[in-house]
Amino acid sequence: xxxxxxxxxxxxxxxxxxxxxxxxxxxxxxxxxxxxxxxxxxxxxxxxxxxxxxxxxxxxxxxxxxxxxxxxxxxxxxxxxxxxxxxxxxxxxxxxxxxxxxxxxxxxxxxxxxxxxxxxxxxxxxxxxxxxxxxxxxxxxxxxxxxxxxxxxxxxxxxxxxxxxxxxxxxxxxxxxxxxxxxxxxxxxxxxxxxxxxxxxxxxxxxxxxxxxxxxxxxxxxxxxxxxxxxxxxxxxxxxxxxxxxxxxxxxxxxxxxxxxxxxxxxxxxxxxxxxxxxxxxxxxxxxxxxxxxxxxxxxxxxxxxxxxxxxxxxxxxxxxxxxxxxxxxxxxxxxxxxxxxxxxxxxxxxxxxxxxxxxxxxxxxxxxxxxxxxxxxxxxxxxxxxxxxxxxxxxxxxxxxxxxxxxxxxxxxxxxxxxxxxxxxxxxxxxxxxxxxxxxxxxxxxxxxxxxxxxxxxxxxxxxxxxxxxxxxxxxxxxxxxxxxxxxxxxxxxxxxxxxxxxxxxxxxxxxxxxxxxxxxxxxxxx
Amino acid sequence: xxxxxxxxxxxxxxxxxxxxxxxxxxxxxxxxxxxxxxxxxxxxxxxxxxxxxxxxxxxxxxxxxxxxxxxxxxxxxxxxxxxxxxxxxxxxxxxxxxxxxxxxxxxxxxxxxxxxxxxxxxxxxxxxxxxxxxxxxxxxxxxxxxxxxxxxxxxxxxxxxxxxxxxxxxxxxxxxxxxxxxxxxxxxxxxxxxxxxxxxxxx
Amino acid sequence: xxxxxxxxxxxxxxxxxxxxxxxxxxxxxxxxxxxxxxxxxxxxxxxxxxxxxxxxxxxxxxxxxxxxxxxxxxxxxxxxxxxx
Numbered sequence: 001x002x003x004x005x006x007x008x009x010x011x012x013x014x015x016x017x018x019x020x021x022x023x024x025x026x027x028x029x030x031x032x033x034x035x036x037x038x039x040x041x042x043x044x045x046x047x048x049x050x051x052x053x054x055x056x057x058x059x060x061x062x063x064x065x066x067x068x069x070x071x072x073x074x075x076x077x078x079x080x081x082x083x084x085x086x087x088x089x090x091x092x093x094x095x096x097x098x099x100x101x102x103x104x105x106x107x108x109x110x111x112x113x114x115x116x117x118x119x120x121x122x123x124x125x126x127x128x129x130x131x132x133x134x135x136x137x138x139x140x141x142x143x144x145x146x147x148x149x150x151x152x153x154x155x156x157x158x159x160x161x162x163x164x165x166x167x168x169x170x171x172x173x174x175x176x177x178x179x180x181x182x183x184x185x186x187x188x189x190x191x192x193x194x195x196x197x198x199x200x201x202x203x204x205x206x207x208x209x210x211x212x213x214x215x216x217x218x219x220x221x222x223x224x225x226x227x228x229x230x231x232x233x234x235x236x237x238x239x240x241x242x243x244x245x246x247x248x249x250x251x252x253x254x255x256x257x258x259x260x261x262x263x264x265x266x267x268x269x270x271x272x273x274x275x276x277x278x279x280x281x282x283x284x285x286x287x288x289x290x291x292x293x294x295x296x297x298x299x300x301x302x303x304x305x306x307x308x309x310x311x312x313x314x315x316x317x318x319x320x321x322x323x324x325x326x327x328x329x330x331x332x333x334x335x336x337x338x339x340x341x342x343x344x345x346x347x348x349x350x351x352x353x354x355x356x357x358x359x360x361x362x363x364x365x366x367x368x369x370x371x372x373x374x375x376x377x378x379x380x381x382x383x384x385x386x387x388x389x390x391x392x393x394x395x396x397x398x399x400x401x402x403x404x405x406x407x408x409x410x411x412x413x414x415x416x417x418x419x420x421x422x423x424x425x426x427x428x429x430x431x432x433x434x435x436x437x438x439x440x441x442x443x444x445x446x447x448x449x450x451x452x453x454x455x456x457x458x459x460x461x462x463x464x465x466x467x468x469x470x471x472x473x474x475x476x477x478x479x480x481x482x483x484x485x486x487x488x489x490x491x492x493x494x495x496x497x498x499x500x501x502x503x504x505x506x507x508x509x510x511x512x513x514x515x516x517x518x519x520x521x522x523x524x525x526x527x528x
Numbered sequence: 529x530x531x532x533x534x535x536x537x538x539x540x541x542x543x544x545x546x547x548x549x550x551x552x553x554x555x556x557x558x559x560x561x562x563x564x565x566x567x568x569x570x571x572x573x574x575x576x577x578x579x580x581x582x583x584x585x586x587x588x589x590x591x592x593x594x595x596x597x598x599x600x601x602x603x604x605x606x607x608x609x610x611x612x613x614x615x616x617x618x619x620x621x622x623x624x625x626x627x628x629x630x631x632x633x634x635x636x637x638x639x640x641x642x643x644x645x646x647x648x649x650x651x652x653x654x655x656x657x658x659x660x661x662x663x664x665x666x667x668x669x670x671x672x673x674x675x676x677x678x679x680x681x682x683x684x685x686x687x688x689x690x691x692x693x694x695x696x697x698x699x700x701x702x703x704x705x706x707x708x709x710x711x712x713x714x715x716x717x718x719x720x721x722x723x724x725x726x727x728x729x730x731x
Numbered sequence: 732x733x734x735x736x737x738x739x740x741x742x743x744x745x746x747x748x749x750x751x752x753x754x755x756x757x758x759x760x761x762x763x764x765x766x767x768x769x770x771x772x773x774x775x776x777x778x779x780x781x782x783x784x785x786x787x788x789x790x791x792x793x794x795x796x797x798x799x800x801x802x803x804x805x806x807x808x809x810x811x812x813x814x815x
Contacts, residue, residue, distance in 0.1 A: 104542040104546060105546060108546075165553050168553075173549065176542075176545055177538055177542040177545060203549055203553040204553065204556055204800050206553070207554065207556040208557070212560070215666070224666075226564070226659070231650065231658050232656045232659025232660070232662070233659055233662075240563075240804075240808045241560055244560070288796075291803060303815065305814075306814045307807060544786070545787075545793075548786075548789075548790040548794065549793050553797070555794075555797045556800065556801055559801030563808050564808075566762075566808075567812040571812065589746075589750055592746055593746070596746065600735055600738070600780075603734075603738070603779075604735050710780045710781050713776065713780075714776050717772045718769050718773065721766060721768070725749060725750065729754060729756030
């Protein structure tokens with residue numbers, strides 16, 4: 001471990017961490033807190049799947065089931081998936097990838113973690129009070145009439161939102177103003193580009209969520225009825241505002257994941273990524289056109305048919321940029337001379353698999369005529385778990401394994417890494433492919449009971465959820481163990497050319513870019 | 529203005545950009561409420577006209593004048609800070625903050641008047657008229673909260689500028705505080721016609 | 732300082748204009764006129780007080796993105812409620 005290691009003596013002890021302004025330590029604080037939330041959200045997931053092991057009531061009453069899937073969604077989305085990659089990985093890696101001494105506003109950065117913590121405590125308080133039962137979407141009129149603890153949960157999410165905004169401001173300002181000399185925009189590593197694009201969504205979409213959550217609290221607590229027709233309100237307006245945030249929020253989770261894949265693949269293949277600029281344009285493009293698609297969540301809710309048509313067309317724009325990214329990854333792999341079989345690579349391949357099928361089912365769902373059939377069935381649940389959850393989880397673990405030696409200075413046992421990655425692939429598909437089929441059969445989402453003939457597929461999914469639990473616990477245990485007992489790694493065990501792995505970089509090094517690998521053998525380089 | 533060191537210039541650029549991003553973020557906050565207003569208004573124009581006629585036009589209009597004057601003072605403060613004139617900068621900032629307090633006083637008077645007349649959020653008015661008033665309270669209330677924060681920001685910027693050595697090189701701090709105030713002002717420039725002026729003509 | 736005074740003067744003039752026009756029954760033109768003048772005022776404020784035209788492109792761009800997104804939200808929501 002080098003002297004400027006994140007764990008160095010300087011600032012040791014609890015206070016050295018709680019009052020740190022070191023971007024790496026703040027990243028690790030975020031990692032610890034978000035991973036804890038993954039555990040809590042995961043327990044709810046296992047409870048849900050256990051209840052669905054057989055028709056009829058197992059261990060959750062219908063009311064408890066409503067609360068379980070609501071808190072599963074709220075904790076997983078707002079306390080784990082939205083913050084984990086931008087705030088934990090982004091905080092740690094963005095300054096290192098662009099040769100900045102720290103984030104542009106280090107104290108603001110620490111403040112954002114405390115804001116996150118305050119919001120998380122509020123949500124967990126709501127959970128202790130019995131949790132909310134409206135679904136993570138808090139739709140009107142559910143949030144008006146519910147007797148559950150919706151207010152602390154909604155206000156908690158509101159508070160967490162502001163930590164997102166602070167992180168986003170920091171990443172944008174850092175990328176613009178603190179790049180090392182010689183490092184132009186077209187030499188910025190792809191992970192940082194992805195974090196930058198994500199930050200645009202964080203700062204532009206989150207305030208709308210903030211407004212809508214305040215209105216939810218006012219609606220429920222003070223009966224202001226802004227979404228209540230009897231008081232001149234409009235329940236569909238709620239859905240508009242909610243999805244104006246929550247549709248782009250999908251890309252808050254997926255864009256950084258794409259960034260991880262875009263950076264893991266070149267290192268694994270020891271070659272530059274195919275079509276770097278396409279990935280850059282697609283990252284920013286997804287961030288922007290992601291804002292134009294929210295209405296496809298409301299096709300069956302009774303919105304004006306003219307509006308639905310516009311949204312149906314606009315939704316397809318996202319698919320174009322997404323497909324472009326997949327082609328670049330495939331190109332990077334296809335032109336590789338060597339391919340080091342390591343856990344991050346397997347996770348990255350898992351990401352591509354889940355993203356392609358999650359994405360294509362998403363294109364299908366954004367087609368109005370198909371959506372009428374699938375809306376509010378488990379097909380939708382399977383789709384968004386593939387793309388958001390599978391995407392985030394596989395990239396999260398890819399990142400953990402890939403940058404583990406950078407953070408700890410140690411190596412992890414590769415076999416356990418590969419096993420972890422394999423378990424995630426198997427567990428994920430085992431859990432969610434049955435949900436596609438069940439949804440197609442018409443099994444509605446958010447139901448704690450179902451017809452007897454649907455049991456076999458439900459049982460497969462429940463078994464899958466246990467594999468998935470193992471696929472989360474095993475890598476966490478492996479990495480925690482290796483952080484203390486792993487073999488010493490040296491500064492750059494993967495022989496990556498990305499800036500965060502190298503030291504003593506000159507402006508000329510930066511100008512050559514982060515994918516400065518040896519030239520390919522003659523005759524092999526088809527694509528530039 | 530003297531040449532800035534590289535480090536100061538970098539810090540200034542980051543701070544200015546950070547504030548610009550934050551203010552853009554804030555404009556989305558009000559953008560959402562403005563969208564709600566017009567979405568509900570399309571089908572209820574007569575009720576929204578009636579609502580606007582109940583609002584106190586003289587308060588809304590004098591509030592606009594007060595905020596514009598405050599914005600001009602804040603802008604002047606930014607320019608004076610760049611010339612290193614600490615006392616004049618602080619004077620302008622305090623003047624702007626005082627005008628902000630005047631605005632809040634006007635607004636409180638008006639809120640009191642609304643409550644007396646039963647024009648409250650979540651009340652029992654006819655549906656469309658009620659939605660006007662609920663939105664009015666939510667939107668202007670959130671704006672008033674921003675004015676309050678703005679007053680605190682301007683006041684502390686005034687104290688900071690008389691304390692700071694080499695104010696001219698650190699003028700971006702004052703400029704950033706003034707920018708926040710300009711946003712508060714810009715939002716009001718949109719709210720004023722929405723809740724006061726668009727009343728279908730007539731007195 | 733001339734910049735500040737000119738900007739303030741333009742804003743006061745526009746405010747007076749929209750205040751006067753509010754007494755005129757404009758019918759369907761009411762929203763475009765009132766909000767159009769308000770938008771012009773915001774633009775004048777952005778150019779004169781925020782000095783957006785003199786700033787680096789990155790700082791201008793962030794406001795442009797926010798404005799475009801807010802306008803998108805507004806127009807697609809109103810497109811729905813107006814046609815439902």
